[in-house]
Amino acid sequence: MISAISWVPRGASKAAPEMAEPPSKEEIEEILKSGVMERSGDSDGEEEDENMDVVASEKADEVSTALFAADALGRSSKVTKVGSGFEDITDGLRELDMDNYDEEDEDVELFSTGLGDLYYPSNDMDPYLKDKDDDDDSEELEDLSIKPMDSLIVCARTDDEVNLLEVYLLEPSDNDESNMYVHHEVVISEFPLCTAWLDCPLKGGDKGNFVAVGSMEPAIEIWDLDIIDAVEPCLVLGGQEELKKKKKKGKKASIKYKEGSHTDSVLGLAWNKEFRLLKTVTFSLVLGIYLPVQVLIGKSKFGMLQLENAILPWNTIPTRQEIISSVQAVAWNHHAPQVLLSGSFDHSVVMKDGRIPSHSGYRWSVTADVESLAWDPHSEHSFVVSLEDGTIRGFDIRAATSNSASESRPSFTLHAHDKAVSTISYNPSAPNLLATGSTDKMVKLWDLSNNQPSCIASRNPKAGAVFSVSFSEDCPFLLAIGGSKGRLEVWDTLSDAAVSRRFGNHGKPKAAKPAS
Numbered sequence: 001m002i003s004a005i006s007w008v009p010r011g012a013s014k015a016a017p018e019m020a021e022p023p024s025k026e027e028i029e030e031i032l033k034s035g036v037m038e039r040s041g042d043s044d045g046e047e048e049d050e051n052m053d054v055v056a057s058e059k060a061d062e063v064s065t066a067l068f069a070a071d072a073l074g075r076s077s078k079v080t081k082v083g084s085g086f087e088d089i090t091d092g093l094r095e096l097d098m099d100n101y102d103e104e105d106e107d108v109e110l111f112s113t114g115l116g117d118l119y120y121p122s123n124d125m126d127p128y129l130k131d132k133d134d135d136d137d138s139e140e141l142e143d144l145s146i147k148p149m150d151s152l153i154v155c156a157r158t159d160d161e162v163n164l165l166e167v168y169l170l171e172p173s174d175n176d177e178s179n180m181y182v183h184h185e186v187v188i189s190e191f192p193l194c195t196a197w198l199d200c201p202l203k204g205g206d207k208g209n210f211v212a213v214g215s216m217e218p219a220i221e222i223w224d225l226d227i228i229d230a231v232e233p234c235l236v237l238g239g240q241e242e243l244k245k246k247k248k249k250g251k252k253a254s255i256k257y258k259e260g261s262h263t264d265s266v267l268g269l270a271w272n273k274e275f276r277l278l279k280t281v282t283f284s285l286v287l288g289i290y291l292p293v294q295v296l297i298g299k300s301k302f303g304m305l306q307l308e309n310a311i312l313p314w315n316t317i318p319t320r321q322e323i324i325s326s327v328q329a330v331a332w333n334h335h336a337p338q339v340l341l342s343g344s345f346d347h348s349v350v351m352k353d354g355r356i357p358s359h360s361g362y363r364w365s366v367t368a369d370v371e372s373l374a375w376d377p378h379s380e381h382s383f384v385v386s387l388e389d390g391t392i393r394g395f396d397i398r399a400a401t402s403n404s405a406s407e408s409r410p411s412f413t414l415h416a417h418d419k420a421v422s423t424i425s426y427n428p429s430a431p432n433l434l435a436t437g438s439t440d441k442m443v444k445l446w447d448l449s450n451n452q453p454s455c456i457a458s459r460n461p462k463a464g465a466v467f468s469v470s471f472s473e474d475c476p477f478l479l480a481i482g483g484s485k486g487r488l489e490v491w492d493t494l495s496d497a498a499v500s501r502r503f504g505n506h507g508k509p510k511a512a513k514p515a516s
Contacts, residue, residue, distance in 0.1 A: 001157065001158055001159075001464070001467065001483065001484045001485070001486050002155050002156065002157050002463075002467065002468060002482025002483060002486055002487075002488060003156050003157070003158070003191075003192055003193055003194070003467050003468065003482070004056070004155070004156040004192060004193065004194045004195040004468050004482070005153060005154070005156075005195070005468040005470045005480045005481075006153070006154045006195045006196060006197045006211060006470070006481050007086070007151070007152070007153055007154075007197070007412070007472050007473060007474075007480065008151075008152035008153070008154060008167075008209065008225060009197075009199075009473055010149065010150070010151060010474045011020055011148065012199060012207070012209045013146050013195075013209050013226060014146070014209070014226045015145060015146055015147075015148075015227060015432055016144070016145055016146075016407075017144055017146070017184070017226050017227065018226060018227055018228070019227075019229060020227050020228060020229045020230045020231065023231065028043065031223075034355055043500075044299060046475075049461065052057040052119075056192050060511065063130040065365070067117075069102060071303070082462065084231070087380050088335040089411060089422030092379055101230065102110075102426070102462050105219035105473055106113050109382060112222060113346050115140060115516025118264075130274065136253055138197060139395075143239055143388075144183065144184070144228065146169065149172045150169055150171055150172070151169070151170040151472060151474060151475065151478070152168065152169055152170070152225070153168040153170060153478065153480050153488065153490075153500040154166070154168075154195060154197065154211050154225070154311045155167075155168065155190035155488050156193075156194070156213060157192075157482075157486055158191055158413070158486070159318075159486055163183050163187070163188045163189065163191055163192055163215075164183045164186065164187060165186040165188055165192070165195075165211065165213065165491050166182050166224060166488075167182065167183045167184050167185065167186075167187060168180055168181065168182055168183065168488055169182075169183040170490065172464065174189075175342050179511040180312055180405055180488075180490065181494055184228045186223055186230055187221075187281075188213060188214035188215070190216050190217045191215055191216045192213050193213050193214050193215055193216065193265060193266060194214040194266065194268050194269045194475065195212065195213055195214070195269065195270045195504055196211070196212045196269035196270060197210070197211050198210040198211065198212055198271050199223065199270075199271075199273070200222075201222070202222070202224075202235060203234070208224070208380060209225045209226050210222050210223060210234070211223050211225055212237075212271070212410070213233075213246075213435070213438075214265075214266030214267065214268065214269050215265070215416075216264060216265045217239065217260050217265070217266075218238055218239055218257060218262035218263050218264055218265070218266065218501065219236050219237065219238050219240070219261070219262075219266075220233060220236070220237040220238060220239075220262075220266055220269070221233040221235075221236055222235040222236070222388065225397045227263070232242070232464075234445050237261075237353055238257065238258050238260060238261025238262055238399075239257070239261055240255060240256065240257055240258070240261075240335050241256040241258055242296050252454055253380070253470055260403075267327070267329070268327065268329045268330045269330075270330045270331050270332055272332045272337050273337070275337055275338075285362050288425055291466060292381075301500060307432060322435065326344050326345035326346065326367070327342050327343070327344045327345075328344055328345055328370050328371065328372075329342065329343045329370055329371070329372050329373045330342045330373075331373055331374055331383070332375070332424050333341070333375050333380065333471070334375055334377045334380075335379075335380035336353075336355075336380055338355050339351060339352070339353050339368060340353075340354070341353045341373060341375065341383060343366075343370030343372075343373045343375075344370055345369045345370070347365060347367065347368060347369065348363055348364065348370075349363070349364040349366060349370065349385055349395070350362070350363050350372065351363075351400070357409070362397065362400040362401070362408075363459045364385075364395055364400070364408050364410075366385060366387055366393060367387065367391065368387040368388040368389040368391070369387065369390070370385055370386075370388075370420050371386045371387060371388055371420055371421055371423070371425050372385075372421070372422065372423050373386070373424075374425065374426055375426075375462060376426060377428055378432075379425075381396050381397050381398050382394065382395070382396055382397075382411070382423060383395055383397070384426075384434065384448075384466055386416070386421035386422070387434065388420045388421075388423055389420070389422060390413045390415060390416060390417040390420060390438065390440075391412040391413060391414060391415050391416065391421070392413075392416045392420055392421055392434075392436065392446075392453075393412070393413050393414070394410055394411040394412045394413075394414075394448065394453075395408065395410050395411060396411050396431050399411075411451045412448070412451045412452065412453055414444070414446070414453045415510070416436050416438070416444060416455075417438035417439075417442060417444070418434065418438070418440045419438050419439040419440040420438060420439050421436050421437070422437060422438060422439055422465075422466065422467050422468075423436070423437040423466065423467060423468050423469045424437070424469070424470070425469045425470050425471045426469050427475035427476055427477070427481070427503070427506075428471055428472075428473050428476050429506045430476065430477075430506035431506075432447055432448040432449045433445065433446070433447065433499075433503055434446045434448055434453075435469050435471060435479055437466030437467070437468065437469040437483075438465075438466055439465040439467075440465075441460055441463070441464060441466060442458055442459070442460055442466070443448065443459050443460075443469060443479070443481055443491070444457070444458040444459075444460055445458070445493060445496070445499060447465050447502060450490070456496075456498045456499060456502060456514055457493065457496040457498055457499050459491060461481045461491060462485070462489070463482060463484070463485050463487060463489050463491040464483040464484030464485035465484040466481060466482075466483040467482060467483050467484070467498065468481070468482045469482075476489070477492060477493045477499070477503075478490055478492055478493075478495040479491045479493050
């Protein structure tokens, strides 16, 4: 299944991505010493050890039986000339020392020397490899090169218990058949739930090309999209501290989280392009704002602090009205990047403005659990919320009131799908064009003009239950679709006559910006 999709802006990626450096001997030894590989099995380790002892005992009994039978056959061979070869079998079994077969040699090293040393940091250092400068290398580099007009799409996918970040390359085409293929992929450890593309300069320079991944674990991994065959993220926000081994039998190690970390699954991510803030939400009633780099100094006049169950400005104390329950989705305002919007499972939407630290914020009530929400990129005052009951509601913040007892009516209510509307996406170029995806397997396009929504196109993309839709910033009428079948679909919505007739004058693609 595909749980999340993020477009990479043209020009953000390097034309020639770099291959990841293989881990050194010291790095691998450090990983082995840290116990990371055995951390997942700590809770059941003792039980597994007991099972292994039982299996080893059974195998030892089988070996003893075999040796006894071999001895018997060897003795009988003295009487029957036909079985004279059994003595050789008996001697051979004794020489193999099957009784001690399962006992490992503690002196064996992972990286040996001499003829047994099969590890080399690069192929160029391997004396057994010939024709290193083959033509295949140049062809591979050509396949991996990214041209200025290529589009990249990052998909968070799970297939047969393997979790992946798949980076698709979409080549432009003059005809209707574009060429799209997996450019490279990254194996990740946990089930991915959400992604967000970042231009944060984590490795120096003015900008970067990264993707943040939220998963079933409280840690947020950030991967460098310009590195191929990476085996670990370049940065991890939050998560568990290093687990210490159990001191006493039968007692489980206590879980300790890093400072500022979430304590449960991360359900939503949103990147603030203006102030370089990564906003996150988690299932355990925590909404966090991480500051990956110190670019806020001297630029912003406000600050936001992560606190349990609340979004609050600096140096303020949470009140009951500011507590947020089980946040599902978050979004920054495109025109006022200090404004935060969040939707939760308690049938509410909350907005906080960092420019007014003393203000308690605004709250809207909805009829069902919030699935997704989005600010209108063409209006500072409007946003839409999709709900579990298949409806979509639009709101104008100018009609909001800070009085929690006073209800703010929606600008419109739309029964969009027969099942939960799990994902929505505004078209970045055409005002009032909204795409919706649902677990009813349908994707629909809506014209929201004058707060009177009308469906102008619908499609079953054969993706199964739809979990993520996203319009491209560079080619604004290309809609990426992902769902339960795990197959990425890209719909050129301008190919629909109704869409082309109503919004075709907004369909000019953006020019690519050179990579920094």
